[in-house]
Amino acid sequence: xxxxTQIGLGAAGVLLVATAxxxxxxxxxxxxxYNSLSxxxxxxxxxxxxxETAFSEAAAARIKDAPKFRSQSECEAQYGASGCxxxxxxxxxxxxxxxxGFMLARGFSGGQAQAQPLLPPTTASCPPGSTQPExxxxxxxxSSSGGSGGTSGxxxxSSRAYSTTSGRAFSAxxxxxxxxxxxSSSSVSSRGGFGSFARSFxxxSSS
Amino acid sequence: MRRIALPPRPDWTQQVERLGFAFHTxxxxxxxxxSAAFAFTLEEIERDIEAPSEAIEQLCFAFIEKALGSEQTLxxxxxxxxxxxxxxxxxxxxxxxxxxxxxxxxDGRGPAKLLEYNADTPxxxxxxxxxxxxxxxxxxxxxxIPRGSDQFNSLHERLIAAFKALREPSPYxxxxxxxxxxxxxxxTVDYLTDCAVQAGLDARFTYIxxxxxxxxxxxxxxxxxxxxxxxKLYPWEWMFRESYGKAxxxxxxxxxxxxxxxxxxxKGLLACLWEMEPGHPNLLPAFFEGDPRCATLxxxxxRKPLYSREGANVTLIERGRVLDSDDGPYGAEGHVLQDxxxxxxxxxxxxxxxxxxxxxxxxxGLCLREDASPITKNTSRxxxxxxxx
Numbered sequence: 001x002x003x004x005t006q007i008g009l010g011a012a013g014v015l016l017v018a019t020a021x022x023x024x025x026x027x028x029x030x031x032x033x034y035n036s037l038s039x040x041x042x043x044x045x046x047x048x049x050x051x052e053t054a055f056s057e058a059a060a061a062r063i064k065d066a067p068k069f070r071s072q073s074e075c076e077a078q079y080g081a082s083g084c085x086x087x088x089x090x091x092x093x094x095x096x097x098x099x100x101g102f103m104l105a106r107g108f109s110g111g112q113a114q115a116q117p118l119l120p121p122t123t124a125s126c127p128p129g130s131t132q133p134e135x136x137x138x139x140x141x142x143s144s145s146g147g148s149g150g151t152s153g154x155x156x157x158s159s160r161a162y163s164t165t166s167g168r169a170f171s172a173x174x175x176x177x178x179x180x181x182x183x184s185s186s187s188v189s190s191r192g193g194f195g196s197f198a199r200s201f202x203x204x205s206s207s
Numbered sequence: 208m209r210r211i212a213l214p215p216r217p218d219w220t221q222q223v224e225r226l227g228f229a230f231h232t233x234x235x236x237x238x239x240x241x242s243a244a245f246a247f248t249l250e251e252i253e254r255d256i257e258a259p260s261e262a263i264e265q266l267c268f269a270f271i272e273k274a275l276g277s278e279q280t281l282x283x284x285x286x287x288x289x290x291x292x293x294x295x296x297x298x299x300x301x302x303x304x305x306x307x308x309x310x311x312x313x314d315g316r317g318p319a320k321l322l323e324y325n326a327d328t329p330x331x332x333x334x335x336x337x338x339x340x341x342x343x344x345x346x347x348x349x350x351x352i353p354r355g356s357d358q359f360n361s362l363h364e365r366l367i368a369a370f371k372a373l374r375e376p377s378p379y380x381x382x383x384x385x386x387x388x389x390x391x392x393x394x395t396v397d398y399l400t401d402c403a404v405q406a407g408l409d410a411r412f413t414y415i416x417x418x419x420x421x422x423x424x425x426x427x428x429x430x431x432x433x434x435x436x437x438x439k440l441y442p443w444e445w446m447f448r449e450s451y452g453k454a455x456x457x458x459x460x461x462x463x464x465x466x467x468x469x470x471x472x473x474k475g476l477l478a479c480l481w482e483m484e485p486g487h488p489n490l491l492p493a494f495f496e497g498d499p500r501c502a503t504l505x506x507x508x509x510r511k512p513l514y515s516r517e518g519a520n521v522t523l524i525e526r527g528r529v530l531d532s533d534d535g536p537y538g539a540e541g542h543v544l545q546d547x548x549x550x551x552x553x554x555x556x557x558x559x560x561x562x563x564x565x566x567x568x569x570x571x572g573l574c575l576r577e578d579a580s581p582i583t584k585n586t587s588r589x590x591x592x593x594x595x596x
Contacts, residue, residue, distance in 0.1 A: 001357055002249070002252065002357050002358060002359045002360065002361065002594060003340060003343070003357055003358040003359070003360040003361055004340065004360065004361045004362070004363045004364045005364075007336070007337050007340055007341075007363045008405060009226055009227060009337060009401060010401045010404055010405060011227050011397060011398075011400075011401050012225065012226050012227035014225065014226055014227075016337070016340065016341055016344065018344065019344060019347065019348070168405065169404075169405075187421065187422050188419045188420070188421060188422075188427060188431055189419075189420050189421065189422045190419060190420045191417070191418070191419035191420070192416055192417075192418070192419075193418065193419075193420060193449060193450040193451030193454065194415045194416070194418050194441065194445075194446060194449050194450075194451050195386060195414075195415045195416040195418075195441075195449070196445075196449050196450070197442075197445035197448070197449060198386040198415070198441070198445070205328060205385070205386050205389070205392065205440070205441050205442060205445070205516070206328040206329065206330040206385075206389070206391070206392050206395065206440050206442075206516065207308075207325045207328055207329055207330065207516040
């Protein structure tokens with residue numbers, strides 16, 4: 001394939017996943033992201049059995065791959081209030097981010113792709129009190145992990161923020177949310193030394 | 208290579224806007240045009256576009272090596288002498304580049320020909336990377352193009368990977384900047400900011416007019432934050448000549464694109480490459496204006512200012528008669544003359560130029576711009592492409 005297999009646009013809160021066309025004429029499932037097992041089953045794109053398989057794969061992968069914390073406060077510092085559950089792993093007690101949803105590549109029904117767990121957005125990308133619609137959507141439903149909530153990841157109107165087990169955010173504008181590091185102790189001696197050509201040229205500065 | 212008329216999505220504006228594509232219409236004129244698309248075979252893409260693009264990039268690197276040692280060449284390229292050492296240092300440090308776009312003439316017949324290299328401040332990136340990609344998926348789903356079609360477009364993943372590798376240690380703090388008041392430039396930088404964030408970088412935007420200079424010689428953003436690494440969608444030839452040009456060498460700032468790209472985003476490159484490799488299959492004969500060898504050019508040729516953007520001040524000449532020209536503010540630094548390409552795609556009075564994308568010097572994407580004249584301008588429309596299964 002000469003193209004990317006998926007494109008995440010954080011600012012728009014959209015994740016695009018390439019279709020693995022079977023070329024047999026079956027329409028592929030439209031939905032890529034489900035917030036719960038029941039939403040998958042109600043979606044009608046996959047069989048009840050396929051939804052259950054995908055959900056349990058994602059749930060198992062979350063236990064295995066999600067970051068693990070010793071205390072609830074450490075976990076919540078990263079995933080927000082009510083963003084974490086306790087889990088007993090190998091006999092030890094941990095706190096891990098909630099299962100906020102799961103994601104399957106399109107063409108899943110015919111392929112081998114494993115369902116990926118989706119975690120609540122990190123507080124770096126969705127700080128508490130964020131007014132980003134994707135963050136509000138995520139925060140309002142993350143307390144009821146696995147509950148019903150948003151819809152397809154392709155729909156930007158109800159898109160919400162998630163993070164993956166590797167910590168990647170693919171929704172919500174995280175650029176503006178990163179905490180500013182300390183401001184320099186050097187003082188500003190001047191400003192505005194670039195940009196004069198752009199002002200004097202009516203034509204574009206890019207090509 | 209074929210131009211295929213296709214029905215646009217009835218809700219195409221909503222579809223492209225949901226991706227955050229705000230400049231699909233510029234000054235009331237359609238810019239994103241999906242009423243047609245260009246179909247390629249995989250062989251055309253790999254043999255005629257991908258491989259030559261990487262070959263041209265290697266040729267450009269060989270040229271930089273030579274040019275940095277030649278005062279005569281740097282003078283011909285109108286690079287200010289006070290910045291020569293600064294440019295040499297950036298090349299010797301091996302400062303990495305992010306991206307560039309080679310504009311090629313190609314109509315499916317014969318080798319693609321280099322028209323120019325937008326090595327420093329290329330736009331049309333977001334629509335190439337994301338909007339065109341999403342169009343392909345939906346066009347296959349709607350059945351207007353064959354299922355199993357593909358696209359020459361791994362720009363998104365390559366940009367993220369390139370951002371990670373631009374500086375050590377990574378992740379690092381990256382500022383991104385462009386001029387105020389251009390939706391197209393801001394849209395391009397917003398997309399690159401998104402890619403940088405996905406690469407794990409601490410990415411911050413500031414307008415170029417807000418840049419300041421700290422007492423220790425470093426540049427700072429509008430919030431007085433020192434700048435370590437700066438992506439600037441703003442041409443080097445302007446930065447060299449503006450008041451902060453003198454502060455560049457002492458700023459300790461790593462620029463993206465690096466200063467050595469100033470040698471490539473200059474139309475003088477076309478004459479220099481032809482001088483190095485006369486007869487190269489992907490080059491058109493070109494000479495600096497005033498060179499007696501200009502007399503050997505074909506009667507139909509193009510006059511281009513060394514510094515020019517989006518077709519401004521480019522003139523198409525046939526037997527001394529001007530066939531097409533675009534007004535603009537450029538040209539004071541000199542011109543090159545280049546043979547007109549014989550394989551520029553044209554059909555029914557429409558002309559298309561291919562933009563072959565390089566990310567970290569790897570060819571990985573394609574865009575097409577179409578216009579009613581042979582000179583591609585900033586009013587040209589963007590048309591999507593696909594690779595036939």
